[in-house]
Amino acid sequence: xxxxxxxxxxxxxxxxxxxxxxxxxxxxxxxxxxxxxxxxxxxxxxxxxxxxxxxxxxxxxxxxxxxxxxxxxxxxxxxxxxxxxxxxxxxxxxxxxxxxxxxxxxxxxxxxxxxxxxxxxxxxxxxxxxxxxxxxxxxxxxxxxxxxxxxxxxxxxxxxxxxxxxxxxxxxxxxxxxxxxxxxxxxxxxxxxxxxxxxxxxxxxxxxxxxxxxxxxxxxxxxxxxxxxxxxxxxxxxxxxxxxxxxxxxxxxxxxxxxxxxxxxxxxxxxxxxxxxxxxxxxxxxxxxxxxxxxxxxxxxxxxxxxxxxxxxxxxxxxxxxxxxxxxxxxxxxxxxxxxxxxxxxxxxxxxxxxxxxxxxxxxxxxxxxxxxxxxxxxxxxxxxxxxxxxxxxxxxxxxxxxxxxxxxxx
Ligand SMILES: [Zn+2]
Numbered sequence: 001x002x003x004x005x006x007x008x009x010x011x012x013x014x015x016x017x018x019x020x021x022x023x024x025x026x027x028x029x030x031x032x033x034x035x036x037x038x039x040x041x042x043x044x045x046x047x048x049x050x051x052x053x054x055x056x057x058x059x060x061x062x063x064x065x066x067x068x069x070x071x072x073x074x075x076x077x078x079x080x081x082x083x084x085x086x087x088x089x090x091x092x093x094x095x096x097x098x099x100x101x102x103x104x105x106x107x108x109x110x111x112x113x114x115x116x117x118x119x120x121x122x123x124x125x126x127x128x129x130x131x132x133x134x135x136x137x138x139x140x141x142x143x144x145x146x147x148x149x150x151x152x153x154x155x156x157x158x159x160x161x162x163x164x165x166x167x168x169x170x171x172x173x174x175x176x177x178x179x180x181x182x183x184x185x186x187x188x189x190x191x192x193x194x195x196x197x198x199x200x201x202x203x204x205x206x207x208x209x210x211x212x213x214x215x216x217x218x219x220x221x222x223x224x225x226x227x228x229x230x231x232x233x234x235x236x237x238x239x240x241x242x243x244x245x246x247x248x249x250x251x252x253x254x255x256x257x258x259x260x261x262x263x264x265x266x267x268x269x270x271x272x273x274x275x276x277x278x279x280x281x282x283x284x285x286x287x288x289x290x291x292x293x294x295x296x297x298x299x300x301x302x303x304x305x306x307x308x309x310x311x312x313x314x315x316x317x318x319x320x321x322x323x324x325x326x327x328x329x330x331x332x333x334x335x336x337x338x339x340x341x342x343x344x345x346x347x348x349x350x351x352x353x354x355x356x357x358x359x360x361x362x363x364x365x366x367x368x369x370x371x372x373x374x375x376x377x378x379x380x381x382x383x384x385x386x387x388x389x390x391x392x393x394x395x396x397x398x399x400x401x402x403x404x405x406x407x408x409x410x411x
Pocket of ligand 1: 300309311368369370371372373
């Protein structure tokens with residue numbers, strides 16, 4: 001079957017994610033960013049039009065080497081539906097490779113991976129095999145930053161097995177996690193009424209880890225872990241010296257998939273989970289990622305702000321906090337929408353500089369005083385509310401949908 005030519009910058013993308021210190025910027029980052037932007041403009045008509053419209057030429061990056069020059073692209077361009085409810089042709093039209101060459105999802109029913117959208121409007125992203133592997137490497141880097149170079153002895157996933165979520169963006173992530181673990185289990189099992197949590201499995205593995213000092217990691221569902229540990233803690237406390245927590249994909253508002261509980265205070269979570277499991281708070285991390293970019297951000301808890309401090313893997317990522325009304329870049333201490341710029345963009349045009357629907361605060365632009373890691377740090381505040389999305393992103397989306405419609409009708 002004919003596929004696509006893999007351009008040489010894809011190898012350089014792997015070079016960036018394989019840096020030993022992911023928090024330190026690399027000189028090669030801008031070169032790869034320029035190459036990936038050039039490729040997207042060349043291979044995608046809509047993206048080319050978009051860059052012309054906003055006056056961006058990828059060769060500008062060579063002379064000015066400034067990642068903020070890459071035009072910001074709205075996540076809404078990758079949503080399954082337009083705001084008016086119509087099915088959007090954009091996710092498919094933003095590809096840079098033929099659709100038939102994309103990697104199939106686990107059920108082989110689709111070539112598009114989906115975000116877990118509580119809103120019912122998921123983002124659809126097609127992944128080439130290389131993109132799929134890059135997602136794994138990027139998330140694997142964050143796991144390694146927490147647990148170190150050694151493989152984990154045991155991994156307990158607080159979510160359903162991958163075959164029950166075959167189109168989920170969790171597939172490349174969890175496949176990588178399993179490669180980095182000697183033993184792994186999904187604690188949610190299909191029961192009579194949906195998914196049941198196998199509590200005996202959780203207790204058994206916690207006891208084993210306590211007795212043998214084997215390393216064990218729990219993640220990612222915040223509401224599920226919180227509820228489980230709180231219940232177990234009424235009967236027993238553990239001393240998991242080699243334990244780790246990796247929260248992920250939100251859930252602090254108490255909502256995740258079919259689960260609906262009260263909002264969970266981060267301080268309550270880290271303190272009570274530490275008290276029950278014996279895992280030090282310094283080993284309870286949160287992580288942030290989006291379907292539209294391949295970047296995963298790790299966050300450790302800070303007693304000072306009673307929240308997680310997110311760190312930027314500067315080896316292959318730049319972040320900017322922007323004011324949505326005019327796209328202005330904001331400084332330390334200011335709040336706005338999060339803009340993620342990365343050279344790790346291949347199969348989908350527009351994924352190199354995404355503005356996500358999340359409201360964040362820039363904490364530092366020159367490293368973290370708490371852990372000493374380099375790079376920008378930021379705090380996740382909340383999802384952006386609708387009125388904060390009326391700025392540049394929505395104007396861009398309207399333009400893009402116009403172009404897409406014209407292309408479909410052949411104008
Ligand atoms: Zn830090």
